[in-house]
Amino acid sequence: MSFGAPYFTLPEFTYHKPKTLKEALELLDTYRDEAKVMAGGVGLVAFMKERLISPSHVIDIKEIPELKRVEYREGAGLKIGAAVTLSELENNEIIKKKYTALYQAIKKAADPIIRNRATLVGNICEALPWVDGPIPLIAYNAKVEVMSLNDVRLIPVSDFIKGPVEIDLAPNEIATFIHVPDPPPESKSTFLKFNTGSEFALATMAAHVVGSVKPKEVYLVYGAVSTKPVRASEAERIILTSENIKEAIVEAATKASQEIDVVSDVLASEDYRRHLIKVLTINALKSIFEVS
Ligand SMILES: Cc1cc2nc3c(=O)[nH]c(=O)nc-3n(C[C@H](O)[C@H](O)[C@H](O)COP(=O)(O)OP(=O)(O)OC[C@H]3O[C@@H](n4cnc5c(N)ncnc54)[C@H](O)[C@@H]3O)c2cc1C
Numbered sequence: 466m467s468f469g470a471p472y473f474t475l476p477e478f479t480y481h482k483p484k485t486l487k488e489a490l491e492l493l494d495t496y497r498d499e500a501k502v503m504a505g506g507v508g509l510v511a512f513m514k515e516r517l518i519s520p521s522h523v524i525d526i527k528e529i530p531e532l533k534r535v536e537y538r539e540g541a542g543l544k545i546g547a548a549v550t551l552s553e554l555e556n557n558e559i560i561k562k563k564y565t566a567l568y569q570a571i572k573k574a575a576d577p578i579i580r581n582r583a584t585l586v587g588n589i590c591e592a593l594p595w596v597d598g599p600i601p602l603i604a605y606n607a608k609v610e611v612m613s614l615n616d617v618r619l620i621p622v623s624d625f626i627k628g629p630v631e632i633d634l635a636p637n638e639i640a641t642f643i644h645v646p647d648p649p650p651e652s653k654s655t656f657l658k659f660n661t662g663s664e665f666a667l668a669t670m671a672a673h674v675v676g677s678v679k680p681k682e683v684y685l686v687y688g689a690v691s692t693k694p695v696r697a698s699e700a701e702r703i704i705l706t707s708e709n710i711k712e713a714i715v716e717a718a719t720k721a722s723q724e725i726d727v728v729s730d731v732l733a734s735e736d737y738r739r740h741l742i743k744v745l746t747i748n749a750l751k752s753i754f755e756v757s
Pocket residue numbers: 466501502503504505506507508509510511526547573574575576579582583584585586587588589590591595596597598634638639640641664665
């Protein structure tokens with residue numbers, strides 16, 4: 466990941482490696498704006514080399530035992546710690562079996578070497594418009610648990626990401642866990658990504674439908690097309706109220722491509738992204754409803 470800056474070295478900083486979450490929170494409470502939390506470091510180190518950020522203190526949370534856990538309880542769902550790597554999630558049998566869109570998004574993110582270091586929580590905290598992690602998580606109604614020395618907050622991922630590189634996190638808070646609800650047995654999900662050989666997707670989408678014969682809940686979430694992840698609520702309503710699913714899929718895809726705020730940038734024009742939204746939506750919904 467390079468933004469073209471000519472630096473290859475890191476700026477000066479003090480490295481901290483706390484052994485417990487409490488110790489990490491105390492360090493963060495002391496240094497606040499002067500500090501940055503480091504999980505995998507994939508994004509953080511690149512940004513520091515580029516001199517986009519220069520924290521005086523880096524607090525490495527990677528070896529904190531309580532943050533290295535993934536737990537699943539039937540009914541309650543998944544709890545993913547902030548030090549769990551994408552590779553660990555990719556190899557988790559529950560995720561593979563029950564959380565198809567999340568599994569597919571992780572599998573398509575970067576490459577095995579990066580997935581061995583990068584964390585899902587770090588991916589969300591990075592909040593770059595093209596990262597993949599937030600898209601399926603929003604489709605599952607996931608929440609981020611955020612902790613300071615004196616407080617714990619639970620924030621929907623859709624609210625946690627406020628804009629490009631902007632998250633709902635105070636300087637003394639750590640994002641500690643992601644909670645993903647247990648999908649009902651009759652739910653199906655998928656994640657699709659369109660890129661042209663680079664790590665920067667031009668458009669991604671996650672679809673999650675509860676009730677595949679008569680839909681009870683529908684989530685259509687898009688990434689890389691806007692400044693933050695977006696849902697297509699009118700398109701969701703078309704699927705929810707459909708009588709003929711084959712026709713509704715095309716109608717919903719058209720609506721999704723019109724209703725979302727879409728950006729134009731060096732990677733793709735607004736028109737092209739709108740076209741991609743339509744194609745991805747048709748493909749995702751056809752696969753979920755098993756229609757040709
Ligand atoms: C070559 C390349 C290809 C890539 N391809 C993809 C791709 O296809 N799809 C994709 O989604 N991403 C991709 N990425 C981005 C990569 O996945 C993210 O940089 C990575 O997931 C960030 O996770 P991390 O654990 O390394 O976070 P870090 O680099 O440690 O942190 C990232 C940011 O989040 C903050 N942070 C991290 N954890 C916490 C926490 N627990 N609490 C508070 N703040 C925190 C840090 O302070 C920092 O600002 C790619 C990156 C590279 C270099």
